[in-house]
Amino acid sequence: MTDDDLARRLLKATHGGPAVAPAPVADLAHAYRVSRATRDLALAAGDRLAGYKVGLTSDPARATYGATEPAFGHVLASTVLQAGQPLPTAAMFAPRAEVEVAFLLGSPLSGPGTTPEAVLAATTAIAPAIEIVDSRWSGGPTTLPMLAADNTNAAYAFLGPQAPVPHDLSGLKCTLTIGDQVIPGSAAAVMNGDPAAAVAWLANHLAETGESLPAGAVVLTGTLCAPTPFTGGDTLFAEVTGLGSLTLATQ
16 A cells, blocks of 8 residues: 555545554654645645644653654644534544643744744744544554554644743643543643643654744644543533633534
């Protein structure tokens, strides 16, 4: 199976197609080629790149996949939900909700050598966000390359109100409420308390293939709380201290 064939199957699965049977993905370089091919197919069909997401930003999450660094995926404009727009769940397989800090870049960032300080200087605002993750692999990813090939499980994103960038992000705490479940979290789960470091890592990683973060990009920096399953009809309420809250209805 070619990279393009696998990319087409994964992209089709995001639009109501069947889950993709596990396929050999040799390594991370191969995985990111597949992910980029999926992105390019979506862009050729008229979608637009809104930004990126960073995953595996905590030590326990990396340990699950034997990873030594985070992983990343792209965020398509068609997957960024607007205020009042419900989350469609019919085409998803086993969606989970995460609470994240989104960075909105006012200036481009290019690696190598990008630092968290440079990220903060380039950031126009940050916002609380709910990211919805879902695997298109049948049975879910069993290896790190499978995770990365499937766009690091990116499905949808919903951003809350924009806020100025605080001097210290390490003290941010959050709650995710789904029905009677209240799931706590904190920035300690994101690059040891520094979400800006996730953006810096991304800029430096993209530089390895000649890419960079453009002005206007949104970057989701990794979940503050445990990814939590939900079902259609649930209401997701997230609050990040100092940044605000947001509510997402699902259907």
